[in-house]
Amino acid sequence: xxxxxxxxxxxxxxxxxxxxxxxxxxxxxxxxxxxxxxxxxxxxxxxxxxxxxxxxxxxxxxxxxxxxxxxxxxxxxxxxxxxxxxxxxxxxxxxxxxxxxxxxxxxxxxxxxxxxxxxxxxxxxxxxxxxxxxxxxxxxxxxxxxxxxxxxxxxxxxxxxxxxxxxxxxxxxxxxxxxxxxxxxx
Amino acid sequence: xxxxxxxxxxxxxxxxxxxxxxxxxxxxxxxxxxxxxxxxxxxxxxxxxxxxxxxxxxxxxxxxxxxxxxxxxxxxxx
Numbered sequence: 346x347x348x349x350x351x352x353x354x355x356x357x358x359x360x361x362x363x364x365x366x367x368x369x370x371x372x373x374x375x376x377x378x379x380x381x382x383x384x385x386x387x388x389x390x391x392x393x394x395x396x397x398x399x400x401x402x403x404x405x406x407x408x409x410x411x412x413x414x415x416x417x418x419x420x421x422x423x424x425x426x427x428x429x430x431x432x433x434x435x436x437x438x439x440x441x442x443x444x445x446x447x448x449x450x451x452x453x454x455x456x457x458x459x460x461x462x463x464x465x466x467x468x469x470x471x472x473x474x475x476x477x478x479x480x481x482x483x484x485x486x487x488x489x490x491x492x493x494x495x496x497x498x499x500x501x502x503x504x505x506x507x508x509x510x511x512x513x514x515x516x517x518x519x520x521x522x523x524x525x526x527x528x529x530x531x
Numbered sequence: 532x533x534x535x536x537x538x539x540x541x542x543x544x545x546x547x548x549x550x551x552x553x554x555x556x557x558x559x560x561x562x563x564x565x566x567x568x569x570x571x572x573x574x575x576x577x578x579x580x581x582x583x584x585x586x587x588x589x590x591x592x593x594x595x596x597x598x599x600x601x602x603x604x605x606x607x608x609x
Contacts, residue, residue: 347552352545352549352552356545359548359551360544360547360551362582365551365552366555367555
């Protein structure tokens with residue numbers, strides 16, 4: 346159950362359709378496993394902490410207004426005391442240069458994609474070939490945080506979903522590489 | 532049984548935040564009596580409740596800028 350301070354802190358988020366108090370509690374129970382060092386990932390981490398998500402980072406990330414050396418557990422706690430390490434579930438959020446088997450991938454071309462079974466990084470590269478570069482790190486980071494929350498709430502579909510940011514919330518076509526196309530369904 | 536919520540000391544947006552969270556605790560078809568005051572919640576609460584799939588059963592003026600609203604939790608409300 347949300348505390349009084351959480352009701353106030355997340356009041357405008359709770360009012361959103363599809364969120365409510367139940368959705369907000371669910372969001373607070375999901376943490377972000379951050380892999381990579383891009384500025385966009387740092388901005389995503391900032392927005393996620395502000396949103397109450399715990400974060401784990403394999404390398405130091407620059408949070409808003411601080412250098413990497415200053416970003417620490419204390420800095421995270423100061424930004425939002427709800428962003429503690431008490432998450433029940435973790436979702437990967439990573440740069441394209443540090444791929445993982447599942448989670449949300451940030452591309453330097455302002456596109457995010459939910460990798461999973463049957464969709465690999467090569468599929469992602471095929472889908473994003475010729476895409477425009479990212480507008481800026483803060484915009485891409487904000488978009489990444491929003492997509493993370495969609496994933497946390499279970500609003501994203503099957504793996505391999507392409508989420509394009511340069512024109513707002515848009516899902517792009519799914520393109521599978523030769524290997525994933527041949528892979529038997531799981 | 533009608534559940535009750537007194538938000539006469541709240542200002543927007545906390546008026547509907549508390550109403551929304553309280554409604555989530557009810558089962559579909561259960562009713563919530565909400566006591567509030569002021570023009571802003573009068574304009575916002577019934578509309579927000581309907582937008583979220585609930586039914587405004589009644590809205591009654593109690594005088595001194597106070598109101599009583601009965602909301603029935605909708606079946607597919609969010």
